[in-house]
Amino acid sequence: MNTITANILPDHLQRKISAGFDEILCGQQNSAVVVAVSGGSDSLALLLLIKDYLEKHFPACQLIAVTVDHQLRAESADEAQAVAALCKQLGISHQILCWSGDKPSSGLASAARNARYDLLVQAAQQAQAFIILTGHTADDQVETYLMRREREGALTGLVGEGRGLAAMAGQTLLHNHVMLCRPLLSVWREELRDVLRARNIRWVDDPSNDNQAYERPRIRKQAKMMDKVALLAAAQQVGVQRCADNQRVAALLGNETGAMWLQAGDSLFLPSGWSAQDDAIAPLALSYLLAAIGGQVFLPAIKDCVSLNDWLTEPLAAGKQRRTLHHCVIEKSRQGNVIRRERRNLPAITLQKGEQILWDGRYEIRNEGTEPVTIAALSEKQLFAYFRAQGFETGRGDHKAFDRAALLSAPAIFRDGVVIGLPALSDIVPQAPFATVERTLACFDRVLSGYDFVVAAAVKALLTMPFNHNYR
Structure with a gap:
């Protein structure tokens, strides 16, 4: 890595970058900020840009660079050391954290992401930092949108369907304590590489980024042939819709809190007619409740929740009726409806x-x-x-x-x-x-x-x- 030279950003890029940092940091009292740096172009550019921003606006805030070595490639240790050398040259505190131990034979990308988040949270907590920055870009948003659109297939227009198409949020709360922020989601990767080129900084290209055996490289190749600006706008619009749908869910659950109650043992009582205020959003509300009561990470399919909501609103003939969905039992009676955890697969x-x-x-x-x-x-x-x-x-x-x-x-x-x-x-x-x-x-x-x-x-x-x- 060569000597760093001063660089003035183009006005339009400076505005986008400053807006991203302002949204996260202005009005906050942060003594330290952690930035995840892999050695790739996106994270290296983020490191330089946030250093400049903090020196100008928050000179007392400590910047801590963290490189997570997943130990999946032989050269990853050398790449982490190269980041360490650059940070030393820049006067930035740096640490390398390793994902050690056995790696799963399937679901490796997801496991690596979870391990990376865990290690970054660990570093943030040790530094008493409440913000982690990552270098995800507009290109990442487009790729994520395309991948999820491919998985979703044809949509039927149900409220809450296709919510995952919103791609990555600007902020994500990890472990209820640390905020992971993505300030560069409106900035294109090539713009960040121009920043590095202007400062004579070399970056590392992970060879897996070109391996067509993986989903994201395949999608990245497709995205080059498409209108990425239009795709980014589509992903952003889905994000706006997801927030609007969630506001409706919160209003439905919040306005009914007096009529709903939690019984000991995680049993939620919902009175008959609980969804009348906004019946169209009720299936999405049910999906959140089922995931929470059933101890599940992911929501059930919206179409299944629509069927469940239809069943709950049908007149009851006699006695009690039960259904199961997403590790939950849903019981319907004349007094109302109860959702509880199903009695199976409970650990000892x-x-x-x-x-x-x-x-x-x-x-x-x-x-x-x-x-x-x-x-x-x-x-x-x-x-x-x-x-x-x-x-x-x-x-x-x-x-x-x-x-x-x-x-x-x-x-x-x-x-x-x-x-x-x-x-x-x-x-x-x-x-x-x-x-x-x-x-x-x-x-x-x-x-x-x-x-x-x-x-x-x-x-x-x-x-x-x-x-x-x-x-x-």
């Missing part, structure tokens, strides 16, 4: 002293005691015995307090085969003093797209359990 996991696990995608549980405990769902016999031990005559109680069937899919704490806690009843029954339990939402709490901030807040308001602040 032993926790040693100090260990913490994510149980069923729904609960973060930590053993702070000195003895091992097992986290598992109760059988009906065990639940009945637990009720008797607590002085309950039946499992019915106040129907607004808990749902017996839902408690059978909730985590219980065992020690030496004996039930010592049922956290879902922590507001009614004293619990074991050495476990901490926090309700999590798999669809939001690890990676939350900026498009979904408003709907995540609405769903969390409905599904916050009384022991979410570490029951003791």
